Amino acid sequence: MSTRRIGAGIATLVLAGLLATPALAEPGVSATTIKIGMFGPLTGPVSVYGYPINNGAIAIYNEINAKGGINGRKLEIVHEDGACDPAKTRAAVKKLISRDEVFLIHGGSCSAAVFAAREEFVEEKVPFMVMAATMDKISDPMDKYIFTTTLPGSGDGRVMLDFIKTIPGVKRLAVVRNKNEWADAKLEKFNANYKAAGLEVIADVELARNATDATTQALAVKQANPDATLLVTYPGESAVFLRDALKYGLKGPYIGTNGIMDVLDLKDRAGGAEAVKDVYVSAFLKGPIGSPEMKEWTDIYVKQFPNDKLQSLSFYGMSGALTVVAALEKAGKDLTREKFIAALESINKGNAGPAFCEVQFAKDRRQGCLDGTMWTLSADGNTIVNLGPSWKKIK
């Protein structure tokens, strides 16, 4: 046999081998499953928020699995703890990508921790859907692989400002706020635009995280005598401030972020309806818990987690999960990360589930939900009333 024949034979074998080699599978996708990575604060002081938020998304994914999955594949959730700590969150994301080899990641409730891990998604080209973190910097400036259906902090600030502009006779504001990245994100757009709206901030008062007394803050606001008070504080501190504000005879209206949209819960924490009767809060849910608009989503959550206490946090992760599901369906059976991203980019007026908005992405848009509404308590203090974007007198 001549050398040329031997060479040709080897070349044929190599070519046949190459042709016979199956195409490299997309990470996290098998014939029967799609692996979705999830992370959030499951330990530490913030874990009380972590579980209900993630469980909302898990409830949606489990519901889809119960209906047969997506294009013949079941969704497999890999859950990691970030403990609301930048280092632990980054480790969790690295583990999900390099060891668990997930197809996409849906997670993150703590803004700073999510931002610390942002580079991982960008470098590894892994699609990431933000669960509940609101820091604008996570998704703006946009990156191809990062999407959010959570109303960003700037959006919350805009919803509150637009509402304040419609309250008759309100020109001078007091701001009571936490001092952290969450509060700063909410106030950034607000601070940039309130002067143009003819408003003036006459007092800017800080309230520490987990404060149990707000006498100093309440008296400072009382002395400033504002037309309205903006509350950029978490539920616990908001309740403490409203309780002390009532004690020292402060007058509303009080305008709060969507962090305290569960006004009925705020009422219980503040010690009764009297303390929250003039409170208006930004909200990104279609309706309060127990309302007809929320029934479908409440049923899904309760079916999966019957022992959990239902709270507004339980619905935070659902819009992202529904959007992920819609994009996976759209991407088809021959699933790749690039096809999934293209499918996400093509979502127009997508179903946001319990969220107030309709999801809208595009090639140059990664913040899918920018709409919010305002809620307040009914006159009897027993139900939540959806006011829409502008102020109305409650009878």
Added chain:
Amino acid sequence: MWVRFCERWFGLLLILGLACLPFFLDKYTQFVVNLILVYVTVGIGLNFLLGYTGQFAFAHAALMGIGAYTVGLLTTRLGISFWIALPLAGVAAAAIGGIGALPALRMKRAYLALVTLAFAELIQWVLIRWKDVTLGTDGVSIRPPRFFDYALKGDYKIFWLILVVTVIMYVIARRLTESRIGRSWVAVRENEIVAQCNGINVTATKLVVFMVSAFYAGIGGGLFAATLGYIVPDGFGLLQLVLHFSIVVIGGMGSVFGGVIGSLLLTTLPELLREYPQALELIYGILLCIFIIFMPTGIAGFLKQWRVLPPEVMSRNWQALRDRPRPEKRS
């Protein structure tokens, strides 16, 4: 002689073994290894203060934050090279630690703890509110260090830098504890009056240990910033401090190697228990109780007691001291 010889060769082999790790590890494990090394430096620093000198100071996490922010702000905002910024991180932390130590020098136990805790809160307050300089709660994104035109970006590349710095800091720590300075720390810990009677300037010794400890925290903070790529003031609060104390208490108080064991265990354990997040905090608490009750000198002390680890001698010429002619006993 034999012990020191073995220790050196074991150390060299360990460093060589560590240096090969990037060829075998995935990115996640490499990141955890990087964090372990960062905490070795931080843990050794706190051990000087807590273990060697017996000073219950609570500003270590905040001083680590000073180091991290010095590196972050100098490299990102002023464009200064990382190689200059890292030593400056140690110097800045040492200077601020020294200033913070001044009112604390005459205090002990609970009073010292309270003063240093207030000082740590003050540092964090400044990091959050001096927004024009520190960027406040927005945090600082850190540029990767560059070695000439080569960017040390990513977990594998940054590892070499962290390993070299950690080894240097470890060797310096061993030398320090074997020196007159280290012995004076222990003397102050055992009895300040006796130390003073032996010619040790207690105030100066305390000031030095506060500054050296802060220097280590600063360098550790600088490495932490480079590892993480993004820092926020909240990252240097109470939880960080609890981790530092756990590293020293569980690893071994008054032992440089204890810092290595502590950081290895305390960084790895939460990662190993990732599958059981609800059990993690419980196990962490139980472990702390066990170590405080049954191993007050930590794992390093326990291993020394069972002769698994050689004793840490506090003099480089300890054999000469051992063999020195002793005065005859009078009958």
